[in-house]
Amino acid sequence: xxxxxxxxxxxxxxxxxxxxxxxxxxxxxxxxxxxxxxxxxxxxxxxxxxxxxxxxxxxxxxxxxxxxxxxxxxxxxxxxxxxxxxxxxxxxxxxxxxxxxxxxxxxxxxxxxxxxxxxxxxxxxxxxxxxxxxxxxxxxxxxxxxxxxxxxxxxxxxxxxxxxxxxxxxxxxxxxxxxxxxxxxxxxxxxxxxxxxxxxxxxxxxxxxxxxxxxxxxxxxxxxxxxxxxxxxxxx
Amino acid sequence: xxxxxxxxxxxxxxxxxxxxxxxxxxxxxxxxxxxxxxxxxxxxxxxxxxxxxxxxxxxxxxxxxxxxxxxxxxxxxxxxxxxxxxxxxxxxxxxxxxxxxxxxxxxxxxxxxxxxxxxxxxxxxxxxxxxxxxxxxxxxxxxxxxxxxxxxxxxxxxxxxxxxxxxxxxxxxxxxxxxxxxxxxxxxxxxxxxxxxxxxxxxxxxxxxxxxxxxxxxxxxxxxxxxxxxxxxxxxxxxxxxxxxxxxxxxxxxxxxxxxxxxxxxxxxxxxxxxxxxxxxxxxxxxxxxxxxxxxxxxxxxxxxxxxxxxxxxxxxxxxxxxxxxxxxxxxxxxxxxxxxxxxxxxxxxxxxxxxxxxxxxxxxxxxxxxxxxxxxxxxxxxxxxxxxxxxxxxxxxxxxxxxxxxxxxxxxxxxxxxxxxxxxxxxxxxxxxxxxxxxxxxxxxxxxxxxxxxxxxxxxxxxxxxxxxxxxxxxxxxxxxxxxxxxxxxxxxxxxxxxxxxxxxxxxxxxxxxxxxxxxxxxxxxxxxxxxxxxxxxxxxxxxxxxxxxxxxxxxxxxxxxxxxxxxxxxxxxxxxxxxxxxxxxxxxxxxxxxxxxxxxxxxxxxxxxxxxxxxxxxxxxxxxxxxxxxxxxxxxxxxxxxxxx
Numbered sequence: 113x114x115x116x117x118x119x120x121x122x123x124x125x126x127x128x129x130x131x132x133x134x135x136x137x138x139x140x141x142x143x144x145x146x147x148x149x150x151x152x153x154x155x156x157x158x159x160x161x162x163x164x165x166x167x168x169x170x171x172x173x174x175x176x177x178x179x180x181x182x183x184x185x186x187x188x189x190x191x192x193x194x195x196x197x198x199x200x201x202x203x204x205x206x207x208x209x210x211x212x213x214x215x216x217x218x219x220x221x222x223x224x225x226x227x228x229x230x231x232x233x234x235x236x237x238x239x240x241x242x243x244x245x246x247x248x249x250x251x252x253x254x255x256x257x258x259x260x261x262x263x264x265x266x267x268x269x270x271x272x273x274x275x276x277x278x279x280x281x282x283x284x285x286x287x288x289x290x291x292x293x294x295x296x297x298x299x300x301x302x303x304x305x306x307x308x309x310x311x312x313x314x315x316x317x318x319x320x321x322x323x324x325x326x327x328x329x330x331x332x333x334x335x336x337x338x339x340x341x342x343x344x345x346x347x348x
Numbered sequence: 349x350x351x352x353x354x355x356x357x358x359x360x361x362x363x364x365x366x367x368x369x370x371x372x373x374x375x376x377x378x379x380x381x382x383x384x385x386x387x388x389x390x391x392x393x394x395x396x397x398x399x400x401x402x403x404x405x406x407x408x409x410x411x412x413x414x415x416x417x418x419x420x421x422x423x424x425x426x427x428x429x430x431x432x433x434x435x436x437x438x439x440x441x442x443x444x445x446x447x448x449x450x451x452x453x454x455x456x457x458x459x460x461x462x463x464x465x466x467x468x469x470x471x472x473x474x475x476x477x478x479x480x481x482x483x484x485x486x487x488x489x490x491x492x493x494x495x496x497x498x499x500x501x502x503x504x505x506x507x508x509x510x511x512x513x514x515x516x517x518x519x520x521x522x523x524x525x526x527x528x529x530x531x532x533x534x535x536x537x538x539x540x541x542x543x544x545x546x547x548x549x550x551x552x553x554x555x556x557x558x559x560x561x562x563x564x565x566x567x568x569x570x571x572x573x574x575x576x577x578x579x580x581x582x583x584x585x586x587x588x589x590x591x592x593x594x595x596x597x598x599x600x601x602x603x604x605x606x607x608x609x610x611x612x613x614x615x616x617x618x619x620x621x622x623x624x625x626x627x628x629x630x631x632x633x634x635x636x637x638x639x640x641x642x643x644x645x646x647x648x649x650x651x652x653x654x655x656x657x658x659x660x661x662x663x664x665x666x667x668x669x670x671x672x673x674x675x676x677x678x679x680x681x682x683x684x685x686x687x688x689x690x691x692x693x694x695x696x697x698x699x700x701x702x703x704x705x706x707x708x709x710x711x712x713x714x715x716x717x718x719x720x721x722x723x724x725x726x727x728x729x730x731x732x733x734x735x736x737x738x739x740x741x742x743x744x745x746x747x748x749x750x751x752x753x754x755x756x757x758x759x760x761x762x763x764x765x766x767x768x769x770x771x772x773x774x775x776x777x778x779x780x781x782x783x784x785x786x787x788x789x790x791x792x793x794x795x796x797x798x799x800x801x802x803x804x805x806x807x808x809x810x811x812x813x814x815x816x817x818x819x820x821x822x823x824x825x826x827x828x829x830x831x832x833x834x835x836x837x838x839x840x841x842x843x844x845x846x847x848x849x850x851x852x853x854x855x856x857x858x859x860x861x862x863x864x865x866x867x868x869x870x871x872x873x874x875x876x877x878x879x880x881x882x883x884x885x886x887x888x889x890x891x892x893x894x895x896x897x898x899x900x901x902x903x904x905x906x907x908x909x910x911x912x913x914x915x916x917x918x919x920x921x922x923x924x925x926x927x928x929x930x931x932x933x934x935x936x937x938x939x940x941x942x943x944x945x946x947x948x949x950x951x952x953x954x955x956x957x958x959x960x961x962x963x964x965x966x967x968x969x970x971x972x973x974x975x976x977x978x979x980x981x982x983x984x985x986x987x988x989x990x991x992x993x994x995x
Contacts, residue, residue, distance in 0.1 A: 250884050251877070251880035251884050252869070252884075255877060299876075299880060300901065300903070301876070301881075301882075306899060
């Protein structure tokens, strides 16, 4: 666990959206205990978020949002906040075993996830590492992402994706060769260190590949939505 | 046709047929009465001088003494169906007015024409001349009709002959010499001869003869042929289920078709001057054709009236076939024995049969009237009546120039036949359509039933799958989490609550829960996925206990026989092994290795701990390995332990 670098004197602003009071308190404590993080606000419903966004003057750097909110889905919150503050990076609060929701959130723009039952230090660490460019991932999520990319690639000739094809790689034009490699190795259970050793990269590079992967997924998903909407005549 | 259109047309259709029939009958009747009026301005030559020879038994000929005879000269009557040849000499003088005209034309044809007179054409008309003949006028050959020398071959006697006479040949007194060849029983001879200006001859005699005999025969023959062919086509293509359910053709159409085809042959015969068979075979064939017509009509009427199953049906059928058989026999007798009585007798028999048939039919129609039966009855009565007339005129009277009327009247029957055939056909196709419709409805119903059955089966299958899954989860919970938690509770209750122990138990339960949730989502047979997830879940525990994990898992091929339950068992097994290491081994490193050995997968969990007594293999491990059909091997010593499983 690394302490904040002295050069970065400003802590990251964290916006917490969680309806369960105990969990909310837990997150608040985690953020407070970490010197690199600063709690911006603690909200508990979609309506509150929208209200807050209306009068917000400080830019949140990190969004921590639970998916199951009383008056809507956390995805709405992600979309609303990203629209207002594009530089804010959302993280979802996931329950173990719910990889499907994690994937949906990533497609909606999340760049990582936090386990609800993780230790407070782990939560703070995940946030800080994510800000440094390393998104969390598990073998199960990696498998899901691989499956998603395969289905996207199969459907690609039918859609006009503006994502440019990676040079030389015919199998998947959405992911680069390296990204595919890293993803596959994670799915097979290797740790970052082992992957780094096997592919001759640094651990940090391996981790940033993950974050980039997530970004591409989100972009592609959004483009797909736009394309579909145009095709159906909903947008002009 | 749509329902409304059909009901509109049906009565109209019937009315049309009836109207046609009625109109035709009236017109035929009218024609008959008119035909009796004699021509006025033509010369009718009835006196002739005959000279010739007749064949006798034994091949010789008996000469005919030169004698005066009256035309018409009915050869068969005079000579009892014997063949022979003769020469008729006739004389006639031109009417005075005509003589000048002719002479003027002869001397100066051009001036005559210039004077505006048309070249007066004259002609002769012979209502009957044959069977072959040569006509000489004033010792000049006018025409040859057939070959006088060839016996029993061609026949020119069947239609009236119209001969144009060039005026150059005419004189005031003219001698007409007609040589004929008559075949036995073939209705040869010479009728009265008509002479006059061509326009008149044509108008009064030739035209009508031509129209009626020639044109009529052609038209009627064609009509019968067409009806016959339609009926035969219907017979060939219509397959109806019989009383025993077997599809067979309807003999109704066959009788009608054959009858009409026979009749067509007989009608066309009038136009055939050179028949394919020589006489008298051709005569027998013609009689058979006539018999075929009568027999066919009888059989047809029987079936059309629906009397095919009547008690008298077999007699009718037998009668029809007998008639046909007798036709061949009696006509042959008639010709070969030179006894025309045989043929006359057969025709009388045919007439009687016809009459009987029609009468019976009328009675049946009276009892159960229907349009088809009325139509057939009317046509039948007409045909029989005309048949009788023909019999009287042709077989009994001396009139040589008369021809049969039957052929003109049978058109009524042909129409009736066609009507019945079409009706039947419409009925059959209607039935076929209904059948098709009902089949379609049935198929649709069956499909629906099938679809609903499938839906039900599917629902049941899904329910079963859900139940199975639920049970598995419950068992899982009980085996995994449940057992750990109950262990912790027992520990607390017993007061033997070691905080560290308790924490470990609770952590174990948590891990078990996560593992079992992961297990629900593994693809079947994917050992890689299971191992990766296992590492992800358990490595923090190992790191927390200060144990380094070495990951030596190679790429494994999927094992299709390992379903979700199998993978879960494997997971349990490995968890047990790792748990043991955590609990007892006090190791520094733990290695998880996996590789393919041929078609099998080998997984090894080894540590460098203190080991244990390998002879006492933990029962839990053993049990799980056995349930997986795998081979478990445990090696343990002071330097470490290795648990390997091969499946």
